[in-house]
Amino acid sequence: MTKKIKPRQSTETRARDAERSQKDILDAAQDEFASHGLGGARMDRIAERAGLNKRLIYYYFDSKEGLFLAVLERTYERIRGEEKALNLSQEEPTEAIRRLISFTWNYYLAHPEFLTLLNSENLHRARHLKKSKKILTMHSPLVQTIADVLDRGRRAGIFRAGVDPVQLYISIAGMAYFYLGNCHTLSTIFDRDLLATKAKVERLSHMTDLVLGYLLRD
Amino acid sequence: MTKKIKPRQSTETRARDAERSQKDILDAAQDEFASHGLGGARMDRIAERAGLNKRLIYYYFDSKEGLFLAVLERTYERIRGEEKALNLSQEEPTEAIRRLISFTWNYYLAHPEFLTLLNSENLHRARHLKKSKKILTMHSPLVQTIADVLDRGRRAGIFRAGVDPVQLYISIAGMAYFYLGNCHTLSTIFDRDLLATKAKVERLSHMTDLVLGYLLRD
Amino acid sequence: MTKKIKPRQSTETRARDAERSQKDILDAAQDEFASHGLGGARMDRIAERAGLNKRLIYYYFDSKEGLFLAVLERTYERIRGEEKALNLSQEEPTEAIRRLISFTWNYYLAHPEFLTLLNSENLHRARHLKKSKKILTMHSPLVQTIADVLDRGRRAGIFRAGVDPVQLYISIAGMAYFYLGNCHTLSTIFDRDLLATKAKVERLSHMTDLVLGYLLRD
Amino acid sequence: MTKKIKPRQSTETRARDAERSQKDILDAAQDEFASHGLGGARMDRIAERAGLNKRLIYYYFDSKEGLFLAVLERTYERIRGEEKALNLSQEEPTEAIRRLISFTWNYYLAHPEFLTLLNSENLHRARHLKKSKKILTMHSPLVQTIADVLDRGRRAGIFRAGVDPVQLYISIAGMAYFYLGNCHTLSTIFDRDLLATKAKVERLSHMTDLVLGYLLRD
DNA sequence: TATGAATGAGAATTCATTCAT
DNA sequence: TATGAATGAATTCTCATTCAT
Secondary structure (H helix, E strand, O other), X not given: OOOOOOOOOOOOHHHHHXXXXXXXXXXXXXXHHHHHHHHHOOHHHHHHHHOOOHHHHHHHHOOXXXXXXXXXXXXXXXXXXXXXXXXXXXXXXXXXXXXXXXXXXXHHHHOHHHXXXXXXXXXXXXXXXXXXXXXXXXXXXXXXXXXXXXXXXXXOOOEOOOOOHHHHXXXXXXXXXXXXXXXXXXXXXXXXXXOOHHHHHHHHHHHHHHHHHHHEOO | OOOOOOOOOOHHHHHXXXXXXXXXXXXXXXXXXXXXXXXXXXXXXXXXXXXXXHHHHHHHHOOHHHHHHHHHHHHHHHHHHHHHHOOHHHOOHHHHHHHHHHHHHHHHHHOHHHHHHHHHHHHOOOHHHHHOHHHHOOOOHHHHHHHHHHHHHHHOOOEOOOOOHHHHXXXXXXXXXXXXXXXXXXXXXXXXXXXXXXXXXXXXXHHHHHHHHHHEOO | OOOOOOOXXXXXXXXXXXXXXXXXXXXXXXXXXXXXXXXXXXXXXXXXXXXXXXXXXXXXXXXXXXHHHHHHHHHHHHHHHHHHHOOHHHOOHHHHHHHHHHHHHHHHHHOHHHXXXXXXXXXXXXXXXXXXXXXXXXXXXXXXXXXXXXXXXXXXXXXXXXXXXXXXXXXXXXXXXXXXXXXXXXXXXXXXXXXXXXXXXXXXXXXXXXXXXXXXXX | OOOOOOOOOOHHHHHHHHHHHHHHHHHHHHHHHHHHXXXXXXXXXXXXXHOOOHHHHHHHHOOHHHHHHHHHHHHHHHHHHHHHHOOHHHOOHHHHHHHHHHHHHHHHHHOHHHHHHHHXXXXXXXXXXXXXXXXXXXXXXXXXXXXXXXXXXXXXOOEOOOOOHXXXXXXXXXXXXXXXXXXXXXXXXXXXXXXXXXXXHHHHHHHHHHHHHHHEOO
């Protein structure tokens, strides 16, 4: 245990420390929950990773489940935040779909913890999520955007009609999620390294081809 | 509950009891692992669900991990068995794809434990799978079959060329898996009952449309 | 930790061990709860005193509160058992009252743990007792006996009329209970050793004088 | 709750705040100790109930035990104060006894916390009391007064001789204490509401009858 | 084959108390 | 005088596993 070196300036040190401690705990917890799931995570390890006393976790987050929920909320906030920043409405429909797919793919690639946390939460039948008003109202803005893109494409005569944006969103997310979330079993069974650079490139283009092959008329 | 009097006459009878006990344990364990994951599962609960003494689990399966592996193996055996029974090679290509999609969809629907076990195993980076010779040799026969179907379709001039059967298989599985495995969170977030009968019918046809829309030329 | 030497005979050894372990735990728990109260008692100390693994306590009694209740029940069973063995109905009324008082006094003296446990339970507003069907139906047989004795005394013209046996029982118990249960504070405040042999003799005769002085006519 | 703005002008004001804080803490602590005993009391809850920071408790009272002692001292001061205010020496002996009994009864009724604190302190073998010079010199003035009343009664030929005032005091206190302190268990066991108004009236008259029946000659 | 009893290591959580300001 | 942040040492309870029969 190295003694924590106190932060820079002074004035608001205390307040900043509290915030900092909470952030450190959340960071450590996210790692731990992502690598071991809710059941396998250890409060001791979280405290150690955070470089803080275990008691402090309870001081701020009440319980293991409370901490898990806080991590989940932060994770959702982040992805929803990035989704909002995408500006697909300005884009030409085909290009918009391309970017949507590659955003999803790249986000999951960059944030493997999101997949594992989602997995854990689903194992528990969304028990924590259902308690969180915060998350429940955070509808993915992508669905709205997809609806708009599909509409523009259809009116331009390039996309087929009658596509449900929710179904499409789930399909795109599912294709990326299953590949990346289950890459260990899949790699083993198919005896292929699914995380090799080439494999990843191929996957993204397969997904794009699949979706556009379906959407585009002719 | 009729009181089970233990028959002790013949070796055969004794053997049948042993088999029965092991099956009871595996059934109970499958439920438990599927509902709580490997970390959250409790040996006590498994013994109780199986109606057998905890010690017996160790007698037959050595350890919790051993038991988990046994459950995993049985689960894989079952799905691989059913996959073999599908006789897609006899089928006309378009119809074969249709049946493949609906088989996957219905199997996941009927066996939600398969999704959760896969989930758990991936959390552990396929650690158990890699140790199992049994599973490793059970490469999904579907991939071979899909390759064949795609090939026949391409040669008949109805399917597009250059489709990787593994990619396609993962896409189909992923579209079903994500929808069903995350239905709790998705239902809440989209404010739609994804498990309503109508919703399920729509999902299956969306998946079929998407894949065939991509595969079929013209 | 000396290794526990296994009990004498054989045949029913296992069954006897379980019973023995439970008894050892209850004995240890009674000591611990009596000396420290429910809040101050330590499960670790109980296990150590019992010479058994802490886990076993939970195996048999579920929780600290469950153990406390079990101790309470056994304690009540014991005093109610001894009360039943008193045969006051055969006795001449005055003598019966004398023996009742001295029984109460001597029981409390011999079982200080009864006082402390009662105290603890009352601190918790009889929370555990109320959950115990066992204790709730164990009405003190003394009240019935007192009613009978009072009645015989009254009809014989030696006791005053209109004495409520419950009130009398509570008074007798209270006089003994308060003296013995609070002897530490009382001894300190009055600067008298209330537990000196002479003091105890005097207390019993005071109590007897008080009650008989009230009951006897003339 | 009006927001308390801290006055910082004069020393006097500051001092008054300090007194107020200490009182708030003692009030909260009395509640907490009375409801949970020393072992079960929680410093956090006391701070919360007092609406003050936990650290302040340590500033004023040093430790949990120090706080307990302070509560104990205040409680004793109060009852001793009220006892002094009774003016039994002016009273005719029979009436004095009556008033003594009813004072004791009513004080315990109005101050149930006194019973519980006594209870806790005895569990700890009067450890705190013995350390408190304050309490040690506060001998109950009642004993002296009782001695005087008994003496006057005896000389007037109405009371019996040879009654020890300490014994009598303990008996009176005990009759009230046991009834009120154990009313939860007793009510349940005897299936009578011992706190019903009528029951309380009856108890007081039973106690008075018992004591006077004993004291009065003829 | 089957089981009730027992355990050591560890898990989450709690608690009185102190630090720093 | 007052407080939010932080902690070490327990404390209750849990868990996979083994013993003894």
